[in-house]
Amino acid sequence: MNEGLMPDSAGVITPSVLLQYQRDWVNIRAPLKVGEKSRRIGLTWAEAADNVLVAAASKSARGQTVYYLGYNQDMTVEYIQACAMWARAFDYAAGEIEEGIWPDEDPDKHIKTYTVVFPSGHRIVALTSRPSNLRGRQGVVVIDEAAFHSDLAELLKAALALLIWGGEVHVISTHDGTENPFNELIEEIRAGKRKGHLFRCTFREAVADGLYDRVCMRRGIPHIKEEEDAWVDNV
Template sequence: MAALDEFFFPYQKRWLADKSKVKIFEKSRRIGGTWVQSFEDVQDCIEQPGLKVFFSSADMTAAAEYIDYCESWIQKLNAIAKALAEINSEDIEDCEFADEDKGIKSKIIEFNNGSKIYVLSSNPKAFRSKGGKIVWDEAAHHENDQKMWAAAKPAAMWGYPIRILSTHNGVNSLFYKLIEKCKKGELDYSVHTVPIQLAVEEGVADRICGRKLSRKEREEWLEQEHKGCLTEAIWQEEYCCNPQDESKAMISYDLIHSCERLGVLGLEKAKGPLYLGCDVARHRHLYVIYVFEDIGDRLICRAVEAYQNKKWSYLEQKLYKFLKLPNLVRGCIDRTGCGDQFTERAQDKFGTVKVEGVLFSNTVKADLAITLLQAFEDQKLIIEKCPKFPGIDTKIEDEQAESIHAVRKIVTSAGNVRYDAASTEQGHGDFFWGAALAYHAKNASDAGPVFIQTANPFKGESMNFNGF
């Protein structure tokens, strides 16, 4: 079979070379997982007379694709066998592995040596009373994955191999749980993890583009695929082998979208009092400003801006244009870390009544997070649908929604609860905290004077805002 090496990428060759009884393929979408598995199954049927292979995928369209792949391999292998027979002056009629006209049907492939490949439905009962090699494709996307595994595993009990292939589908699937048990050493199954980045490194993008790509071209190809995903969660789960735990998100996508409207931005539309929230950052994370108008029963976003890698003087200028507004009642600024002196300068210019500094502790963040969640649940906030932010270099279609969705409730090993988001090049839940601070500005104004823990005043060298 060495002549077929040209058909496979390195990660596919590693899969074929692994003869473990149970193999799991944790993979990106469309990198040839089912393609290489169909070859392994055809090869096994040729080399093991009388073998039965039982294949099941999430739906029959995927199963039909698998049959097409098997048919393609049989045609290739038949052609190779015939060519070798001609070279060796052997009987060409006896060298076919399967009859391409009669042996390949919609749900079964019959080989001349008695081996068969059966394509089963996604009904768990389909594996019952079967014995042979088990191939479970798109395992994380079966509706009854627990029952599927319960039915499939005993079918291979007498020494037959099991192959499990899938992209992820959250953290509640049996597929995810099997992989976690393997990582913890609780199962000795072989796990092959191939995210899109590895697949591209080993030649997928080159094959798609029909030529050898440079490293920069591969990075650009990945960036375009990333941009094409509607959400960061899709990119992470479907392409990066990183399952998303929707259940732990503070604010779900559905809840975010329920509070979105088109065309609400515009300070010229604001007739009522305004409230501002500012999450301060400069380099890796995002500097985010929200301005909401109070219309009586809810707050409507009239301005939202985000910046990255800008000078402090530039960011200060963006903030002050809003603080100068005569109908802006109160602004709450994140004064944690570098935000401390930033807040202090704003208070010196506009007063402590108009500008409040909020120091992010676990307790304060918990209060802000829970209050913002309640605001979304009660439809007390209206935000612009999918706004654009020229001030940041983003690869994400909807930066605002992704950032709000990114904040999770995290329980530490010590039992402590904190609210945070993963720190990435796209931020750190910055839109979430900007909106939370703006909503807090309104609540704090309604409640009158409140005590907010502030950072210690700077004793040493001050930040040079004009020098950045």
């Protein structure tokens, strides 16, 4: 196995795997952290790596179950596949991805789930849509592309209740206007009206940290400065 994929003794992912802004994000430990970002910079991919480390850890090592909430099935599938990949990369024993149904208050509402179970007893549960409640749950809640969820305010209210029992809430999104609960959440934290840790990464900041290098690596092409400039302009 590639040793560069292993977290170090402190549980921090090594620099060879994640870019600086991705490491900055996953190394934030806070009850509530909010990431405002550009599109397609790989923040969810980095989040999946951190989620695997958390779910694979024992309870004594502060491991927890992770609940991921995307706003459509495609992003949910992409996320759980990334989690399975990270589990293999870290050489953590984990079950295959299991499909199931989330029990909801509304008997006519069926929420599909994708789950990876670890020997620690913790799981990563990815849901294809928003459950009507998260009561009785404990762990880490990840709300991805939060600005595009249909009722983010109610979802946040349910998720933040988990903080009472030592959970965490990670909110990640690009913006969708200013009159949006995601932007309002950011403004509340900035104004000191709500406790939380803010993180921000623009597209050009991601490029400065090596995003285009990773694009070239994935595509198997040489890194040419003129082509990077053209790529950035096109994006």
